[in-house]
Structures are given as structure tokens and as C-alpha cells.
Amino acid sequence: MEGTTFQVKNMVCPRCITVISSELEALGVAFEIDRLGEITIFGHGQVDMAAVKQVLAKHDFELIQDKDELLAEQVKLAVLDLVQGNVTTNLRNSDYIAERVGQSYSSLSKTFSKREGITIEKYLILQKIEKVKELLEYEEMNLSEIARKLGYSSVHHLSNQFKTVTGLTVNQYKESGDRERNAIGKV
Template sequence: MKGTTFQIKNMVCPRCITVISSELDALGVQYEIDRLGEITLFDPDQVDMAAVKQVLAKHDFELIQDKDEQLVEQVKLAVLDLVQGNVVTNLRNSDYIAERVGQSYSALSKTFSRRENVTIEKYIILQKIEKVKELLEYGELNLSEIARKLGYSSVHHLSNQFKSVTGLTVNQYKESEDRERSSLGKA
């Protein structure tokens, strides 16, 4: 069956697939989800796209039709896979992202920076710090284990980056009553 493939903004976890599937099933839409951030709608001429967009928006998802925005979302999903440890690669982050998205890193970097007002490198750091916060909340790993898990060269490097991004030391963050966290995948 022939369909049209769309990118979906903010579709970053298996729970997102469940929510989107449930909503599209309720609308009677024929679809297939191949991977996070991507959906194929079959017979899109017969689909009430306004209804699809509305149910997606209800859960903070969005159909992406702009090519640059699609590239940005693909970069974000690649970064999320790296940070979450969903991929094991010997490639540098930049090489993995370029290979995954299928474009030169230079072109991706320019588009990403222009659209998000942050470099891919800075975005990776922000996502890693959010993952550090999450792991600290769980309390299952010590800082050395977290540093190793997220590919930091040392606890010192992680600690410096954490303080630079949050304004707090790791200990200050752990002792804080107001531990603000952002969703992974958000800039």
C-alpha cells in the first residue's frame, strides 16, 4: 500500500508511539510507524489531516512538513539515541549524526544552528546534562558510573560541564528542593 511519510516533532520514546497509535486508531487512520519521529499515512487523500494535526497537538506532537525542520528533528532523534545509549558506535558524534541523517555534518550543523539558535554540539551537551539529572534522580549510579555511561572523559569534566550549564554543582543540584528538569529532546 502506498503512503506518504511525515516527520513528527517531539516523538522521542516508545510511549509516544503508543499515544499516537491510540489517537490515530480512534480516528480510523491507516498508518505505519517505522521508527521514532516518522509515520507513514496510507491513502492520505482520504485522511482528515486537520483532525490528525489536532490530536497530535493535544499531546504536544506536530507534523513537520518543512524540509529544514525535518532535518532538525532527525538530528535531535540521532542525538537522543546517542545520549540514551540506544546506539553503540565507534564513530564520533558528528560522523554518526551525518551518517544517520544522510547529509554532511557541515550542512546539518548550519541548518540546525539557524533553526534552533544553538549548535549541535551545545545541544548534545544540554541533552547529556538532562540525562545526568535523570540518572541523579534515580540514585542508582554514582557520578563515576554516570560519567562513564555518558562518555565523559572524567568525573571532573562532567562536573564542570554540569556547573556550566545549570549554574549548580552536582551536589548543590542533588541537595536542591527545586530540581528543574527539561524533557529530553527539547532544546
């Protein structure tokens, strides 16, 4: 059976796959998910795509059809792979992202900034800071280990970025009762 492949906005983790799979199975849609952010729907002509879009939207997912939006989503998924530790690479972040998406970093950077209103580098920093917050919550790693895990050159560099983004030092954040975090799809 022939299928149509779509990119899915905000499909960023294994739980997302579980939610989408459950919803599409409930609709009786034949589909396959090969990787995060991508779904193949079989018998596309016979599928009520409005119903598919509606159940996806209920969970803050969206089928991507615009070329620039697709590129931005692919960049986001590459950044998340870097931050979540899903890839091991000796490449610079920009080189990894360009290679993963299959376009020059310069081109990706222009498209991403225009589409998202933020640079790829700033998006990467925001994702890293959210990951730092998550790791601080677990209290399983010290700041030195967190810095190393996320590719910071030093604890000092991590601390400076954390303060710049959150307005708090790491210690102030840890001591505050309000440890607000953003969902990775909302950064």
C-alpha cells in the same frame, strides 16, 4: 495500499509512539510507525489531515513539512539516540550524526543552528545534562558510572559541564529540594 510518510516533531520515545497510535486509532486512521519520528499514513487522500494534526498538536507533536525543520528533527533524534544509549558506536558524535542523517556535519550544523538558534554540540550537552539529572534521580549509579555511561572523559569534565549549564555543582543539585528537569523534547 500506498502510504505517505511524514516526520513527526517531538516523537522521541516509545511512550510517544503509544500516544500517537492511540490517537490515530481513535480517528480510524490506517498508519504504520517504523521508527521514532516517522509515521506512514495510508489512504492519505481520504484522511482528514486537519483532524490528524489537531490530535497530534494536543500532545505537542507536529507533522514536519519544511526541509530544514526535517533535518533539524533528524539531528535531534540522532542526538537522543546517543544520549539515551540506543546506539553503540566507535564514531565521534559528529560523524555518527552525519552518517545517521545522511548529510555532511558541516551542512547539518549550519542548518540546525539557523533553525534552532543553538549549535548541535550545545544541544548535545543540554541533552546530556538532562540525562545526568535523570540518572541522579534514580540514585542507581554514582557520578563516575554516569560519566562513563554518557561518554565523558572524566567526572571532572561532567561536573564542569553540569555547573556551566545548571549553575549548580552536582552535589548542590542533589541536595537542593528543587530538582527541576526539562522534558527531552523541550530542550
